Amino acid sequence: MNSKMIPFAVINPDAPPESLEAKQPNVDNGAEIYGKDGYFSPELMAQEWDKVWTQSWLIAGVSADLQKFGDYFLFRIRNESIILTKTQEGVEAFYNVCPHRGARLLTKERGNKKVFVCPFHSWSFRNSGELRTITDEETFQDAVICHRPGLTPVACEEHAGIIFISMADNPPPLKEAIGLPDSYLANYQIDQMRVVRHVRSEWGSNWKVGVEAFYESYHLHAVHPETRGVMGDLNVQYDCYPNGASRMIVPLGQPSPRQADQTTVNEGLQYMLQEAGVDPAGFEGTAADVRVAIQQAKRARSDRLGLGYERFTDGQLSDSWATGIFPNVQIGCHPEAIFLMRFLPHDTDPERFWYDTMTLMFPVNDPNFCPPAWMGLPEGTDVTGNVRPDTETFLFGEDPSLGLVLSQDAELMPSVQEGMRSKAFKGQIWGEQEQRLRHFHVELERRLND
Ligand code: FES
Numbered sequence: 311m312n313s314k315m316i317p318f319a320v321i322n323p324d325a326p327p328e329s330l331e332a333k334q335p336n337v338d339n340g341a342e343i344y345g346k347d348g349y350f351s352p353e354l355m356a357q358e359w360d361k362v363w364t365q366s367w368l369i370a371g372v373s374a375d376l377q378k379f380g381d382y383f384l385f386r387i388r389n390e391s392i393i394l395t396k397t398q399e400g401v402e403a404f405y406n407v408c409p410h411r412g413a414r415l416l417t418k419e420r421g422n423k424k425v426f427v428c429p430f431h432s433w434s435f436r437n438s439g440e441l442r443t444i445t446d447e448e449t450f451q452d453a454v455i456c457h458r459p460g461l462t463p464v465a466c467e468e469h470a471g472i473i474f475i476s477m478a479d480n481p482p483p484l485k486e487a488i489g490l491p492d493s494y495l496a497n498y499q500i501d502q503m504r505v506v507r508h509v510r511s512e513w514g515s516n517w518k519v520g521v522e523a524f525y526e527s528y529h530l531h532a533v534h535p536e537t538r539g540v541m542g543d544l545n546v547q548y549d550c551y552p553n554g555a556s557r558m559i560v561p562l563g564q565p566s567p568r569q570a571d572q573t574t575v576n577e578g579l580q581y582m583l584q585e586a587g588v589d590p591a592g593f594e595g596t597a598a599d600v601r602v603a604i605q606q607a608k609r610a611r612s613d614r615l616g617l618g619y620e621r622f623t624d625g626q627l628s629d630s631w632a633t634g635i636f637p638n639v640q641i642g643c644h645p646e647a648i649f650l651m652r653f654l655p656h657d658t659d660p661e662r663f664w665y666d667t668m669t670l671m672f673p674v675n676d677p678n679f680c681p682p683a684w685m686g687l688p689e690g691t692d693v694t695g696n697v698r699p700d701t702e703t704f705l706f707g708e709d710p711s712l713g714l715v716l717s718q719d720a721e722l723m724p725s726v727q728e729g730m731r732s733k734a735f736k737g738q739i740w741g742e743q744e745q746r747l748r749h750f751h752v753e754l755e756r757r758l759n760d
């Protein structure tokens with residue numbers, strides 16, 4: 311229980327309570343220090359599999375990747391592989407397993423197939439899951455094939471352009487499980503966005519160390535000092551939603567309050583002005599005016615190009631709304647683009663995880679329209695969305711070229727993992743800037759003990 315008043319930043323004190331920007335009521339998640347075994351122990355990794363990964367709704371991918379009949383992609387989590395496919399009925403999901411002898415049906419991550427032919431004995435299945443042909447069917451006794459074995463379905467639903475699956479027998483209603491207001495993600499019109507980059511890299515820590523690092527801005531000053539000129543890292547609004555969801559609104563286009571100089575329009579701020587379509591050379595305000603100038607310029611651009619930004623608050627036009635959905639997702643939401651990151655457990659090693667990131671761009675025919683620079687798209691990335699790029703995969707130790715900020719995080723994780731292993735470390739001590747971590751762990755504990 312908090313016995314003292316802790317100052318919480320509020321992005322827009324005038325936001326009406328129904329506004330998505332409104333500060334949510336504080337959630338008292340206590341002050342407990344949790345054990346650390348869950349970061350190392352194979353037994354707890356197995357328990358997470360049974361109680362969390364196989365019971366939760368998980369983001370398998372995005373609707374943009376299943377546009378035409380027959381389009382499919384594979385979602386892999388530990389040693390399960392699931393086919394997401396566009397049938398005549400809509401999006402459906404099946405275990406990527408042949409019922410004959412268990413072979414994986416599909417191995418290529420993405421493609422278009424209306425019929426899946428097993429590589430082992432060439433049984434074939436429609437993409438709606440039903441058995442199509444059995445090779446040499448006359449050589450099978452009726453008793454073994456009379457049930458016409460098809461593919462095993464997985465619960466699958468789309469919400470706001472995102473495709474969720476659940477391996478649970480009776481998953482809870484998806485919207486309730488997400489925990490966010492219905493319009494929260496829908497406002498971004500992710501269903502109209504296109505994937506412009508997809509990178510999967512192996513990181514040297516437990517997946518929860520990854521989630522935690524991206525759920526707070528407390529480390530920005532230390533790990534990412536170059537953000538000081540452009541991110542209000544102490545003015546962050548943290549909000550907790552039901553079922554482990556949470557978000558932080560990080561104001562961008564303003565210097566950190568940790569920095570003495572609050573007036574110079576530094577290089578980073580100039581760059582952000584430029585991105586919004588303001589010529590920094592002609593800008594007459596100080597650093598304190600940049601965030602609002604960005605908002606106004608984006609409104610004007612929306613009016614010019616018909617982007618419908620009336621659906622966004624001013625703050626949404628400038629700030630980062632980093633939004634977490636339990637268990638393993640954070641979405642950096644911006645009107646121009648979203649940055650969807652998933653922290654996927656390693657197949658066997660509790661001290662590794664897969665950091666899977668997709669950048670999706672809203673298609674706009676304007677040469678100055680670009681995703682925020684911090685998303686770290688390499689120079690020359692095709693942002694038209696016309697061609698779905700292949701997933702770039704990097705093993706631990708390889709440089710995934712995710713940009714400076716994410717490289718700094720990737721470099722730090724293994725030393726955090728190692729330090730936590732030490733006999734001296736007793737469990738994490740969280741402040742209120744880390745309230746999302748506590749909120750996540752409260753939900754995790756609830757699920758593990760369910
Ligand atoms: S395992 Fe698929 S046809 Fe035999």
Ligand SMILES: [Fe+2]
Nearest residue numbers: 523533534719
């Ligand atoms: Fe970071």
